Amino acid sequence: MDGEYTPGRPHPALAGYVLRYLGYREHSRTPVLRRQAAAASCTLIISFGPRLRLHGPAGPLAPASFLAGMHDAPVRTEFVGLQHGVQVDLGPLGAYALLGRPLSDLTNATPQLTELDVPELAGLPGRLAEAPGWRERFALIDDALLRRLDASTARPDPEVAWAWRRLVADGGRVEVHELAAATGWSRRHLLTRFRRQVGLGPKTAARVLRFQRAARLLAPAGVHGPGPSDTASVPVRSIADVAAACGYADHAHLVREFRALAGCTPTEYLVEWG
Template sequence: MERAEYRAEYVDARPHPALAGLVRRYVGYVEHSTTPVRRRQAPVGALTLIISFGPPLRMLGPAGPSAPGSFLAGLHDAVVLTEFVGLQRGVQVDLTPLGGYTLLGRPMDELVNRAPALDELAVPELARLPERLAEDPGWPQRFARVDAALLGLLAAAPRLPDPEVRWAWQRLQRTGGAAGVAELADGTGWSRRHLLTRFRAQVGLAPKAAARVVRFERAVRLLVPALTAGPADRADRTDRSIADVAARCGYADHAHLTREFRALAGVPPTAYVAEWQAAVPIPSSQVAAADLRSPA
């Protein structure tokens, strides 16, 4: 019997300074596995742009099963399961919600819980990237090409986020999701109804739902340090108990955090940490029940 084999290469890069606040990071990746690799992608406060020059990735999320090549995953408030076997190769671009609104020039609530293929976005600059990145000789050239494409979109951006929405989103980020809707409305000088309408169009989720995702993402980063991306998070890379994380992130108690993990990640925190930290795959029975196959 052939032995299972997994190989991976990851290369991080910083976006162009002009994209600060719009793009979190770039990651070039090459993965190859002789057996299925299954991952649980819990909600985060970012849009994920996958520019793939490898085979499609099987996914199951709130919108149902799919097998896209290159795609943009909007904000999610539910878990997405992914699976591949063989080769995966491409560049991942993590966009802030306001970055997505600025660069794509479309309401972000249209993308919530969806992952449309790049050619469905009506953005030719993005649709052309997979083929062109595949032809580039290395990661520096690929990152430079992504920079150029996004800078071009920024230069032609038809609209910018409202300063009030930008402030509200930044306030949620700074407080780890602890800021309430009343505080955000007071800070913007808007009514709650107007804040809800403008925030949802430019961020994707409503303020309360966005706060829930931001708080959950902070808890995940404290429990699974390998998932942290920012320098500020790296400084907090210490082992913490679930009760400690619950208190630090503003959950009522351990049980409250566990309920949130079940709701947003589909499993309790202990199982989530085991899957990511100890590289424990999602049980085949769960994937079979979910059926990650693309529609016929």
């Protein structure tokens, strides 16, 4: 397979909302199958090539340009021939602000951009396809997202934003009752507001964040979704080391979580991405 990948930096005003841009052009004469494990982010795929086939919780799909909402299950992607487009990784609170709708409606879903009722996004594939290069394409995305952010009145609750940042900082190793106590909310109220604005409940979000940290430690060069890497701070030598570093009860616990969130064992994951 031949591939070209061009990273882009979102406009500074999008900091905290948009994590990264990645332009891509891939071509393969044989089918390419990829495992997309659960990750603590949402992804926009703005395609100006053939459709990507998806196999996941929403069933087999072949959307054009689409949004992948927060997932707590793996998705398999498949293509043969050409893939050409831009991947935009969004923090869940950024997706909530930009889309102006409950992210819980999009959990484990991959709606096409035309189904989101957001004209700024729906028109991007054609505009990007006509742009002469990646710099111009990234500028068009900046403009569309900045206009959308200015038009949207949705903003996360400060309590939800704090709880999300705390979970991210602790790699998912914090109890829900601690988050609720710190916000002054009941557990039920935190669960309702958090799920609406993040897409997953706080306990499930913590589970995904902990898995994502384990995946990064296991295969630092792999694809685990955007986010800070702490691989240098933990002397990992084995899968058992990863389990201990991330707070899993034992090796078997880590294996169960990889099967649930990546659809494979840690060993199989390491073979694919290590």
